[in-house]
Amino acid sequence: MKQRLNPILRLVIMTVFMFSSLALLAQEDEEYRMEIGAGVGVTGYLGDFNSSLTSNLQPSATAVMRKTFNPYMGLKAQMGYGKMKGKAADANTYYPQLNGSKYEFDNTLVNVDLSYEYNFWPYGTGREYRGAKPLTPFIAIGLGGTFVKGKEKNVFTANIPIGVGVKYKVAPRVNLGIEWAMHFSLSDELDGIKDPYNIISNGAFKNTDCYHTLQVTLTYSFMPKCRTCHNDRY
Template identity: 35%
Template sequence: MKNENSVVVSLFIMGFFLMISNIDIQAQEYKYEIGGAAGTSFYMGDANRTKFYLHPGMSGGLLFRYNLNFLWSIKTGISVANVSGKSEDAGNSFPFAQQASFHRTLAELGAQVEFNFFPYSDKYAYLGTKPYTPYLFTGVGGTYATGNKTFFGANIPFGVGFKYKLKNRMNIGIEFSMRKLFGDDFDVTEKTTGWNLDSPFGIESSFLKNKDWYSFTMIFLTWEFSKREDPCHGN
């Protein structure tokens, strides 16, 4: 078993370095994008177990994208949003009919890797490029949220998007993403020693089994810059 695991890890590392070594081959015309995004946000957790877009808030942010090639990009950005929840919407009966609600303003800093389903460019049609593509992404981030009991912790974002070239150097798109939090007190904004949404049934959640998430749905607009000398063969 150890030998099999070593082979899998070795193949993964080899594949990663092969991808990096060919990173500039058949690349987009411009290396970088910068822009902004705006949309809506919502929370899921003990106070909302299953309903998307319950008590939606506003979200917005700034983003920077480095286009490795036609298929792969690395994106960094900062986002802010409002999220809220009420335990009466949870669909659960809590001990002693307890109820709680919360509202937070959050700020997030993160980085993500994106994979385009189609080679993305409004040029080089002979290479099979298209001026539109759906894409998947995942990464890592950090979240800070306001309240008398502040929240700070890591998150794992993952989602799906669609982008389209309005014209050369200008892109528009839409993203839907979920953020997995590694803490179960995102929905607790007050410092209390009694009942709250951290462990509403008196059972502490583990590091990996917490129930708190938040989500963004945002439309973005970006502008490309820093032209490659020879985008089809690297530089």
């Protein structure tokens, strides 16, 4: 009797172990290598004719693609489109180059940049990476290009974006984010006027125009990583 029970008991234990392993595997979420999505928000000009973060904010939209290296780090490429407005009257400053004229501008802005992102906490559902959090703050820094279309002239220049934000994983494949970024350009002509003080300045960022963006994005994750490769590249 004892010899008959041992094989049966062994079979029961193996069956329970197999189904338990399958259940645990089913509860694990995939890790994904890529994200794609879009966002909406506002853009603000900062330069000779405006020094306030809240003045003349204009609507903007962006397309986003992100390469995820691991739960802490990623590389984000984005392309944004918006408007940039301002006028000399808002500055309450006399500019010799304008000779008292009521200068104002309404330009179109196109921004393309590539940024490195670092999450302060490992980002994920918690079921694909031990200790991962569905909510994490992050910082970003990169390099980009800025194209501004004005009434009289167009400007193309480089910019350095520096941003902070928060990501929230709504679902295993759906990510919600909000980010504020300052774009430091290498040009003083985003507003159409160069050196309105008629003062020669030196240095890459001295007396140059900037703009900031506040964006809410929604992205979709795809390209699952290999679970058994133990390598962030796969």
